[in-house]
Each structure stands twice: as C-alpha cells, then as structure tokens.
Amino acid sequence: MMLRGLQIGVASLRGICLALLTASILAACGTSTPVKRQAAQAIRYEPQPVSEKGNEVALYAMGMIDTGYQFGGKNPEAGLDCSGMVSYIYRQALDLKVSGSAADIARRGKEIDPRTLRPGDLVFFNTLNRPFSHVGVYIGDGRFIHAPSSKGKVRIERMDNRYFASRFEMARTYFD
Secondary structure (H helix, E strand, O other): OHHHHHHHHHHHHHHHHHHHHHHHHHHOOOOOOOOOOOOOOOOOOOOOOOOHHHHHHHHHHHOOOOOEEOOOOEEOOOEEOHHHHHHHHHHHHHOOOOOOOHHHHHOOOEEEOHHHOOOOOEEEEOOOOOOOOEEEEEEEOOEEEEOOOHHHEOEEEEOOOHHHHOOEEEEEEOOO
16 A cells, blocks of 8 residues: 555656646747846947858758747757757857857857857847847847747747847957
C-alpha cells in the first residue's frame, strides 16, 4: 500500500516538473509584456560606412525569414530561437562563433550608439522583464530580423515598432 502511494507521488512530481518545463519553454525568447517604461525615443540614424562582413550577415539573415521558431533551436531544419538564429547566421555567414543566450551574446561584441547601427549589427531588447532577453540582426533602414516565439516564424520588424521601441536596450557590433 505504501509503495503504491509513493508511485502516485512520483507520478505527480513528474507531472509538475513537466508542466514547469513546458511553461519555461513557451516563455523563452518570447514577447510577453514587461513592466511599463518611459516612452521610447525615435532613433535618428546617421549614415555609416558599409561593412562587408555586416552585409554578409544581413543577407544571410534575410534568407532565414519564415523559418520556424523552436525554443533552444540552433538550426533552420529544427527551428530557431532568437539567440540560436544569431549564432547560426554568424557561423554560416562569417565562420564566427557567437553563442549562448541573448544575454550572453549581449555581454560580447562592442557596444555602439544605436544611431550608428549598420547591417549585421545586433540589437537587444527586454521582452521578458529581464535585461537582454531577446536579440535580432539589424538589416538597415530601421529594421531588424528576429526569431520571436509569437506567430512562430523568423520575420522582419521595425525598430520604431511601438512594442520593440519601448523595449530596446542596446546595440552591439562584431565588426571593424
């Protein structure tokens, strides 16, 4: 009798763990509503010299549009999450290792003034009430490509989009 109660307890514990794991997967690189912040200022972009490496990254990123979203995904066949997309693109386009979570990637590279963004640079957002929880590849003209969990496909967004403008945190470059 006691063994049967223990088996039921273990099964319940497994169910709880599975539910928590599922919830955390669904929230990753997501776009839940964070705490209200000050209204975003429009970024006034300043023309910058072209970076050949950055252009390669931007072109490769455009080839990822409509790729499916998958939490922890690191290749297009299985699906991509935001940091997996960035890692994959940089590795394929430049053979450059940029890996880890969006926050890990934000710690590397060189911080730049958002007005000086060039295609291929990375843009970081707070989408989960924690710093640098989402990353995308800037492609020029105030637009970036990212792998959001909402609507489940890699797509282009505008930097001045109300949602992303209010959550923008930083820009980084990995080029000259």
